[in-house]
Amino acid sequence: MNIEILNTGSELLLGTRLNTHGQWMGQELFKLGLRVSRLVTVPDGEAIHGALDEAVRRADVVLVTGGLGPTSDDITREAAAGVAGIELIEDEAALRSLEAFFAQRGRPMAPDNRKQAQVPVGAEVLPNPHGTAPGIYIPPRLNQAANCAVFLLPGPPRELYPMWAAEVVPKLRALSGGGFRSEMRQMTFAGVGESDLHQEVDTDLAQIEGLEVGYCARLGEVDVRLIGSQEAIDVGRARVMQSFSQQCFSEAGESLEEVVVKAMRVAGLKLATAESCTGGLIASRVTDVPGASAVLTHGWVTYANEAKMAELGVPAEVLAEHGAVSEAVAAAMAEGALKASGADLAVAVTGIAGPEGGSEEKPVGTVFLGVAEQGKAPRVVRQMHPRDRRGFKRMVSQSALDLIRQAVAKHEESNLIADSP
Amino acid sequence: MNIEILNTGSELLLGTRLNTHGQWMGQELFKLGLRVSRLVTVPDGEAIHGALDEAVRRADVVLVTGGLGPTSDDITREAAAGVAGIELIEDEAALRSLEAFFAQRGRPMAPDNRKQAQVPVGAEVLPNPHGTAPGIYIPPRLNQAANCAVFLLPGPPRELYPMWAAEVVPKLRALSGGGFRSEMRQMTFAGVGESDLHQEVDTDLAQIEGLEVGYCARLGEVDVRLIGSQEAIDVGRARVMQSFSQQCFSEAGESLEEVVVKAMRVAGLKLATAESCTGGLIASRVTDVPGASAVLTHGWVTYANEAKMAELGVPAEVLAEHGAVSEAVAAAMAEGALKASGADLAVAVTGIAGPEGGSEEKPVGTVFLGVAEQGKAPRVVRQMHPRDRRGFKRMVSQSALDLIRQAVAKHEESNLIADSP
Known part of the structure; x- marks a missing residue:
């Protein structure tokens, strides 16, 4: 299943904020046996439209974060409806929970917030108990041209994380049919350089069927990542350890x-x-x-x-x-x-x-x-x-x-x- | 000038590493008066090819990081040459400095490292005194179909940052023709929080015509960035210093x-x-x-x-x-x-x-x-x-x-x- 992530937010491109969603979502997806094939970050405003249009043509699932707020540059809802070619309408239930959110906090609801209850016709509202922006799920049948599932999710982590667990994970499991599983093992080495390690083991690892191998070097240490069936990983790990068991200091990502x-x-x-x-x-x-x-x-x-x-x-x-x-x-x-x-x-x-x-x-x-x-x-x-x-x-x-x-x-x-x- | 960043690295999408390049490059480009229109992250391997091909069609400048290592999944050089439709050849000078890098450390050069001296014909080698992978600059005239400048840069920050300052900045200045000129002044403060600083001066700064103000907080310090005409900056600076001259420890970006x-x-x-x-x-x-x-x-x-x-x-x-x-x-x-x-x-x-x-x-x-x-x-x-x-x-x-x-x-x-x- 081909999954892309689309993060919106000018602050992520100006560098005033660090984008941690990519890492977090990558980890969460991997737990489900799923992997991200591309992560795209665009500024607030019109850029989301083109980026989403391209993503739904490539991917089976697109996860969008941000741009669901009340301000004029929050146009993720409009872009997603436009790409799918369906209308936005005000959702009764979404409006009521928006009003309840403000009532509970004793604050008046600004008129601008009302647009947060707009939902593409036929899409599903994902409740957000921690903020004003509900999430939206557009199933593949609504994106008829592309046959791609699209999730619109809030940017703030305290809203995103609970919605992910409650709403996104069950839908991703259903979409992936639970058919696809791969295991991962990561080993970290000190006292050996990336190229020496690669030179010694890569040819042998390349011959193990169904094994994907990745290397990542940092100053004074290098990770080897093995992805595939448990059996392929075991054979690959044994080959690496045969040469470098003394240099391997962690298989659990520890420093x-x-x-x-x-x-x-x-x-x-x-x-x-x-x-x-x-x-x-x-x-x-x-x-x-x-x-x-x-x-x-x-x-x-x-x-x-x-x-x-x-x-x-x-x-x-x-x-x-x-x-x-x-x-x-x-x-x-x-x-x-x-x-x-x-x-x-x-x-x-x-x-x-x-x-x-x-x-x-x-x-x-x-x-x-x-x-x-x-x-x-x-x-x-x-x-x-x-x-x-x-x-x-x-x-x-x-x-x-x-x-x-x-x-x-x-x-x-x-x-x-x-x-x- | 339309600038896109392309980061490669499976570890960034698996979530085993946090991508900090986007933030850092966004900040550095902003200092030059430039902004990022899109940031794309793809896994190691073949994915870079398609992503780069799309990016050069949209952008005037594409900055690629990663995939210049010696291993089999490092194919950024090949992808960039392919997209530009030019051949890769071994660069004499690049090979010599690669050999010198290993000689200086008293280590033999692994045969795999040799591919790091491959350069697209006509492209410029960007020296990397801190690692084995030289950077590569492909000027717009070589990407004839797209007329886009492409920089291939190493992933590790210790190699990327010095190369950025020495090689990339002068080229970006030349490419942008210096047409976008605005002055900038940055002040760095310790002992005062971002919100207190903002609260005290932002309303006054907002009234200075032609002044753009940015705040960037890190642990225990905060930058105030003033962008605009020299006169507007002088007035803005005086207002900030009136309240916080004691807390200002640098106006030159020093730690x-x-x-x-x-x-x-x-x-x-x-x-x-x-x-x-x-x-x-x-x-x-x-x-x-x-x-x-x-x-x-x-x-x-x-x-x-x-x-x-x-x-x-x-x-x-x-x-x-x-x-x-x-x-x-x-x-x-x-x-x-x-x-x-x-x-x-x-x-x-x-x-x-x-x-x-x-x-x-x-x-x-x-x-x-x-x-x-x-x-x-x-x-x-x-x-x-x-x-x-x-x-x-x-x-x-x-x-x-x-x-x-x-x-x-x-x-x-x-x-x-x-x-x-």
Whole structure:
């Protein structure tokens, strides 16, 4: 079933409002096994007419939001009636519930509101207990030329969401005949680039019948989306995991910080952070997660060398000999944070965010990441992320969180071995 | 000039990602005096072909984002070449910068990436220093049937935004012939809400002939945009400043952290941060600004009470008597940070981010912000930001940065007075 969404609203195109309907409706439709083939946004006023006319020719179902208000640029009702070639008439029941809405709030009904009771002849009124604009459902038989079902829905989420659940979902189920089902699985990876992942698995995935594969890369992570029958998904997932199970941090759409906080809570482990170049971003991402206070106890932003010495006990001679951006300093920062905090695990980063401060040996983008654990020697990795400042910080925080995730996983593994008889 | 935006990405229609490009591009175009007439979102793959074919027939300019990646469902290049009826060829220079991108990061280039150097014959390559996918500009003369300019732009914001500023804006200016000229001034305010600002000035602004006024609110700040003749803008600006000059932190579109770092650098002042509920976000925002190392020396994330005592010297009895979220603890944290760092100015925050931890006296959203300066008694303000965790952190960091901004301004003012004969 081919579904299109049509959002109206000048504020969405001027950028004064963010359009969240597309995401919300996409998620709701997917729950029903349905997918959106196109989403179109047009300004208030006349533009809806042409866009709707095109949409009903392409789609089986068109979901329109907005333009049902009382003002002169709210013309969705008129456009839909025009496209279907039917008249608008005042609906008795719709007018009565409009009047009741105002009476209940002790407010007079403005004359302009009366047009909100206009309905295309033969269409169905969808009650709106949360606002003045009733929804309208035009069944396919009324759009005879196009044979397309059209829903006119209010724009405000507090009106749209209840109407969706009560009125739209049952009609969509009936329209789709319940015949079409597809499952989806999404896996998220850190520590591997989109192109390397694609290169390794895509040819094999392409050979699995009935499997649709999508990739979506963000800074320092990549999603692989598998859509199809449960069987096709299982085979596809196994192929991806065969190569990248170590890099997969979530199959539930969680962020890396959510995964880290959850794993540390479950393991009963405490975390400390010692940050130079990321300037607090690692701690901030951890504390974005509810319940982070059970995990993170101490964090330091030791931007100045004096701070590294005084707060984390990094020896002056190590700084002098190796420089602040070095393996030795990353190790000393992690150890110092572990000692000062008494946490189970400490992560430290020191690097060159730029744009100043690079050298031939250590260009802008160089970073050393250290991990210290109670009773173990600290480990340090060197990475290179030549990006703008914020991109660099994001990549480094991503690597740091992934190092913590791996350290917690190893910790739990060795505990399991130690516990076994 | 009729402009359409075409966003590709299945994740946008499945609802797994929110499409923020529409809003951002709408705002950016508006700054140029341009408006979007339609925004269309289609899934990855073949759908881009039909949507682009329709768009070039309606519009003078089509801005496409996404689908320039290395994977099999990235076919924006192919679709654009097909619609224009021209061939794709490998561009020497594009291939070389692609190879340089990987070389700089010490990673081998996957063979799949090579297709990212394909360019329609005669089109212009738009360099992408932040990613692998170069942008492409197809001038109207190449789309002969439609006479429409087409821009192919990368999807990730970190790649799109710099390319927009460097490559797209100059071309849009040229295409629009600069004929639409109106001046614009934008002022950004913190510490006053959009509705209060609107309430106070909008009636007066509406009476200024030829002045168009726009408001744009983000978390903890609001823009006022004045568009019109220089004279109308000057009158409008004076009216806004009459009421809100204290709250205006930029007239150049700078972020609050940029303003703070710049002011402290100019004044030669050093900053320390002591964060509980913001978990490092204040320090992270400061260190997003190039040159922050000249300003921020020390930061602490003292999430646990032990950290507040050990790192900042908050007395145990103050914590016991007043609780961690209190005026006394905010003051002690700020003083402790000032003392331990030797900085000129320290800011401290302690509050309840939620969703747990609220009480009747101190509900979720309560925060105390302390500012300490060398030679002065610390000052503390109490605020209330009942929001989700990330929203709360953002609002608190915004208030903290604004307190620093005001403290620096006062410091400079009293210096001027002290210096005067």
